[in-house]
Amino acid sequence: MSIDTETARRVAKLARIAVKDDDLPALAQEFNTILGFIEQLGEVDVEGVEPMTSVTPQRLKRREDVVTDGDMAERILANAPDAREGFFAVPKVVE
Numbered sequence: 532m533s534i535d536t537e538t539a540r541r542v543a544k545l546a547r548i549a550v551k552d553d554d555l556p557a558l559a560q561e562f563n564t565i566l567g568f569i570e571q572l573g574e575v576d577v578e579g580v581e582p583m584t585s586v587t588p589q590r591l592k593r594r595e596d597v598v599t600d601g602d603m604a605e606r607i608l609a610n611a612p613d614a615r616e617g618f619f620a621v622p623k624v625v626e
Contacts, residue, residue: 534562 534542539559543550550558604617613620 532566534559534566538562 536555536559539555539562540550542562543555543558608614608617608619611619
């Protein structure tokens with residue numbers, strides 16, 4: 532896939548980025564470089580490779596799931612502009 536200057540202009544407009552006409556060829560070339568790199572990634576054989584979330588093996592620190600605070604609903608709702616039946620009340624935004 533190749534990006535021309537008109538496509539680069541359209542992408543810049545959709546992204547709401549102001550790009551001067553003189554800079555469009557460089558932007559198109561940058562897009563082409565990125566797409567070329569993506570095509571190279573598609574050629575990599577990943578058969579049998581486990582997906583990973585990080586490049587270093589790590590586990591999240593776990594803590595005991597206990598209540599450390601609470602029973603403050605009245606104090607918290609005292610700051611709300613509108614509270615009903617123990618909950619924050621918000622105006623309806625979807626009809």
